[in-house]
Amino acid sequence: MNKTILITGTSSGIGKAAAKFFHEQGWNVIATMRTPEKETELTQLDRTLVTRLDVTDPDSIHNSVLEGIAKFGRIDVLVNNAGYGAFGPLEAFPMEKIRRQFDTNVIGLLEVTKAVIPHMRQNKAGTILNVSSVGGRMAFPLGALYHGTKFAVEGISEALQFEFAACGIKVKVIEPGGIKTDFSGRSFDFTNDDSIEEYQQTVSAVQNAFSSLTDVNAAPAVEVAEVMLKAINDDSNELRYPAAGGAETFLEHRTSNDDPAYFAGTKAMFGLT
Template sequence: MNRTVVITGTTSGFGRDSVRLFASQGWNVVATVRKETDLAIHDDLPNVKTLLLDVNDEGADTAFAEQAAARFGGIDALVNNAGYYHMGPVEAASMEQIHDQFQTNVFGLMALTKAFLPHFREQRSGVIVNISSISADQGYPYTAVYAASKAAVAAFSEGLNVEMADFGVSVKAVFPGAHATRIFTKIDQAGDIPEDYQSGMQRFFGMQGTGSSPAVTAKAIYQAVTDGRIEQVRYYTGPDGVAVPRVKRLLGADWYWEEFRNAATGNPSDLWKSLVTQGKEPVEFAL
């Protein structure tokens, strides 16, 4: 019997590419979208059923979990992909924006996960994959609120991985680096940004590359679901996503942070330029 995965936030980017990858590998897919106008987005894939879900509507999650399980007779995996991106100096962010960032990326994710946990626990199997971010491993300036929400996702995934181990259920987190997805065209930007921040923002975002294809992260999500490594939590993807933990191992956390901070404030060292380059894997460096 074909296995079944639920994937949230599937109109573009990681979500859409993941739907197509799982479907191509013979999986049944329950894909979620927020708008009725998007319900036909996967109609070309016969083993995909698209359902409406707003991950911020926590009251709908239990009924959705039951509906999703009924579509194909069970659920083998859940991919919590839906999220959004708040950008700007913390000073300029409204508390409403900060709460909204955590509501979608953290509380909505937790609520949906809770709705599926009884199903996985009772069947003594299942994989939950949560989308975190490389910024969860080290906070980036001007995206500190977003990074904090993704750090919460990472810690939640690690704790829940151990919590569910007795039931044969694995919980994992994928840490993408910069990717060319539509999340960056749907930025919730802080308003009334003081002029003092403009040069720093231009400098920092000027350091960022365009990113790799979302298909790269879709492959990492598929690997996390299918590799059978119940104890592994963290999966890094994209050139900078892979580079950050590697460079941290090379330099140690304190030295790495010093190098990153210097680079982000406009004073990158020659060592930093050698280790982290735009769109390339870091070189091996003898220390």
């Protein structure tokens, strides 16, 4: 029997590449997105249900899960992929934007997981892949919110792999490096308040660094999907899977330096004094 995967955020980038990749591998795909009416590619595929799921809208989450199970009989793998990056000085952010970042990247992930778990628990089987980032284990300047969400995803995943083991459910973390997607476009929410002078040197440095880093050496999104398949098929207790785009090099740089050395190296990289 074909296995079935439910993926959030399949309108673009890593989510879309994963939907296409798992379809090619013979899986049934529940390809969820906020605006399925705009989708023209995934809707052409057989064994693929394109359905509306906004991770901040509980009804859409429950409807998608029910619809997916009704169509394919079961969900073997959940990929919590939907997310975006809020960057900028904390003081510049209205609370509403701060909440939106955590509601999407953290609370949304928890809510989708909660919706799928009873089904997997009943099946005594299932795998949950949480898409974190190398930014879930190391932080860059002006990324308090984004890194805060991804560090949260790491901690949530580490705790849940203990909890769900009792139900026969595996939890794995996928940590992409620099991947060619629309993340630096549609998913990059930069907020600044140029009246606060103290932060402007960092703002310029970070904006320059991000624009010069964008897409340089970035890997195709399908490489992340390949790592997802490897993680699903891995019966070891490995939790974290660095996934393309220099992820291993980034993480090696973080783990091989103590905090002061990492901070100094990162400031130098951003040209900060």
